[in-house]
Amino acid sequence: MAEHTVKAYDEELTALAGRIAEMGGLAETTVSNSVTALVTQDLDLARATIEQDARLDELFQEIEMGIVEIIARRQPMGRDLREIVAAGRISNDLERTGDLAKNVAKRVIAIDSDLTSKKLAIGVEHMTELTLSQLKKVLDAYTQRDAPAAADVRERDREVDAIYTSLFRELLTYMMEDPRSISQCAHLLFCAKNIERIGDHATNIAESVYYMVTGERLGDERQKIDETGVVVK
Amino acid sequence: MNEMPHIDKAAEMTDSKISAKQVQVFYGDIHAIKDVDIEINPRSVTSFIGPSGCGKSTFLRCLNRMNDTIDVCRVEGTILIDSEDIYDPKVDPVQLRAKVGMVFQKPNPFPKSIYDNIAYGPRIHGLAANKTAMDEIVTSSLQRAGLWEEVKDRLSEPGTGLSGGQQQRLCIARAIAVNPEVILMDEPCSALDPIATAKVEELIDELRENFTIVIVTHSMQQAARVSQRTAFFHLGILVEEGPTQDIFTNPTDKRTQDYITGRFG
Numbered sequence: 001m002a003e004h005t006v007k008a009y010d011e012e013l014t015a016l017a018g019r020i021a022e023m024g025g026l027a028e029t030t031v032s033n034s035v036t037a038l039v040t041q042d043l044d045l046a047r048a049t050i051e052q053d054a055r056l057d058e059l060f061q062e063i064e065m066g067i068v069e070i071i072a073r074r075q076p077m078g079r080d081l082r083e084i085v086a087a088g089r090i091s092n093d094l095e096r097t098g099d100l101a102k103n104v105a106k107r108v109i110a111i112d113s114d115l116t117s118k119k120l121a122i123g124v125e126h127m128t129e130l131t132l133s134q135l136k137k138v139l140d141a142y143t144q145r146d147a148p149a150a151a152d153v154r155e156r157d158r159e160v161d162a163i164y165t166s167l168f169r170e171l172l173t174y175m176m177e178d179p180r181s182i183s184q185c186a187h188l189l190f191c192a193k194n195i196e197r198i199g200d201h202a203t204n205i206a207e208s209v210y211y212m213v214t215g216e217r218l219g220d221e222r223q224k225i226d227e228t229g230v231v232v233k
Numbered sequence: 234m235n236e237m238p239h240i241d242k243a244a245e246m247t248d249s250k251i252s253a254k255q256v257q258v259f260y261g262d263i264h265a266i267k268d269v270d271i272e273i274n275p276r277s278v279t280s281f282i283g284p285s286g287c288g289k290s291t292f293l294r295c296l297n298r299m300n301d302t303i304d305v306c307r308v309e310g311t312i313l314i315d316s317e318d319i320y321d322p323k324v325d326p327v328q329l330r331a332k333v334g335m336v337f338q339k340p341n342p343f344p345k346s347i348y349d350n351i352a353y354g355p356r357i358h359g360l361a362a363n364k365t366a367m368d369e370i371v372t373s374s375l376q377r378a379g380l381w382e383e384v385k386d387r388l389s390e391p392g393t394g395l396s397g398g399q400q401q402r403l404c405i406a407r408a409i410a411v412n413p414e415v416i417l418m419d420e421p422c423s424a425l426d427p428i429a430t431a432k433v434e435e436l437i438d439e440l441r442e443n444f445t446i447v448i449v450t451h452s453m454q455q456a457a458r459v460s461q462r463t464a465f466f467h468l469g470i471l472v473e474e475g476p477t478q479d480i481f482t483n484p485t486d487k488r489t490q491d492y493i494t495g496r497f498g
């Protein structure tokens with residue numbers, strides 16, 4: 001796209017996109033570290049992850065201030081306006097992603113014992129891999145301004161949801177078989193739920209990217225079905 | 234009426250207050266407006282935006298035949314208001330300008346009292362039978378222009394003694410006084426400070442309940458704030474026209490995109 005007549009405006013927008021990319025990279029590491037800490041019961045890594053989240057919060061605030069300044073100074077229009085609205089939403093989703101990862105890390109410290117079931121840990125790990133690949137893809141779609149790639153990410157969120165549902169069922173059976181495992185399983189369940197929520201944030205980001213690039217909203221056809229509600233009954 | 238779907242298009246067209254087709258404007262050899270087609274909705278605000286010299290004012294002036302007053306100016310094409318051709322020889326331009334009022338960039342009250350500024354038009358057009366009727370017109374016009382409270386105690390003072398923003402609202406009141414259906418405004422706020430601008434914008438928003446308003450503005454934020462539809466002109470061509478929200482968030486044409494985002498090179 002052609003440059004703005006006012007050069008500083010271009011620089012401000014580039015800087016904003018750069019910050020989002022930085023936040024995205026950091027969010028990925030935070031999520032990945034929190035789950036590694038969980039499956040390996042690495043308390044130091046868990047503590048480091050909790051600290052890492054503070055940097056995400058900081059970046060989020062910087063981005064928000066940057067956005068307020070650009071709006072006040074430039075009154076963005078058209079694609080610039082969409083770009084800025086998207087940056088605000090995306091940084092919000094990344095900040096929440098960091099919070100959810102931090103929550104996983106805190107649970108690692110709360111569990112503070114070896115996991116009774118390696119199989120469950122592998123399930124959470126697998127779910128995380130998928131979520132992380134979603135997050136990575138959507139952040140790439142953001143930097144590449146790639147709407148179809150963003151649409152694809154949203155489509156694939158179903159897979160994350162499906163794994164969550166099966167993990168949920170499995171955890172239930174564990175808890176019924178051995179009530180002593182309930183505390184640990186409950187923590188694991190929350191961890192899995194957090195990862196699933198991170199997948200939802202990746203989906204939100206996909207929608208923001210799609211809107212930013214095309215000016216259109218992704219249709220509403222993708223319905224969120226939480227089957228865990230049915231199982232409880 | 235579902236049984237006649239094939240006339241929908243026609244029905245839609247007669248719904249517009251102003252309908253321009255293939256309008257050309259020449260100043261001598263200069264072709265200032267080229268092939269402009271536009272439909273303007275009744276009781277709503279349409280804004281014309283575009284770089285200066287693109288022909289916004291020229292096209293706006295076509296809508297009440299103000300261009301007739303410029304010797305070198307020639308207008309071709311068709312402009313219908315309420316399905317009536319305003320360039321038909323039978324149309325009286327003075328009557329037309331009562332129906333299609335105009336507010337200019339610089340507030341231009343007459344060097345008369347506030348009262349007479351408003352009464353002037355109704356007097357010419359014989360709209361008031363007596364003094365009471367005229368008082369009524371003056372009062373209601375000032376009220377509708379949101380100026381009444383500020384001037385009711387000094388109606389005999391000169392209009393030129395008001396602040397810039399008040400003068401502009403006085404000019405709007407003057408335009409309203411002759412019961413127009415359409416009000417054309419050419420950069421009505423460009424000489425006003427932000428507060429006075431906000432008051433005029435607020436007024437425009439109220440007026441659209443009863444009038445069809447077309448406003449030329451160089452401020453895209455103003456267009457975004459006050460209008461329901463926006464038309465973007467460039468080099469005498471109507472590049473794009475549509476719901477204001479679409480024009481400012483997701484314009485179709487690259488030229489519009491470049492202009493509204495400040496990338497005009």
Ligand SMILES: Nc1ncnc2c1ncn2[C@@H]1O[C@H](COP(=O)(O)OP(=O)(O)O)[C@@H](O)[C@H]1O
Nearest residue numbers: 260263265284285286287288289290291292303
């Ligand atoms: N009275 C006039 N005589 C000759 N040329 C004119 C006259 N008014 C406008 N023009 C020309 O017509 C073009 C459009 O002008 P105008 O309608 O004033 O543009 P805008 O309102 O978008 O700034 C410009 O090139 C301008 O020089």
Ligand SMILES: [Mg+2]
Nearest residue numbers: 289290291449
């Ligand atoms: Mg002009």
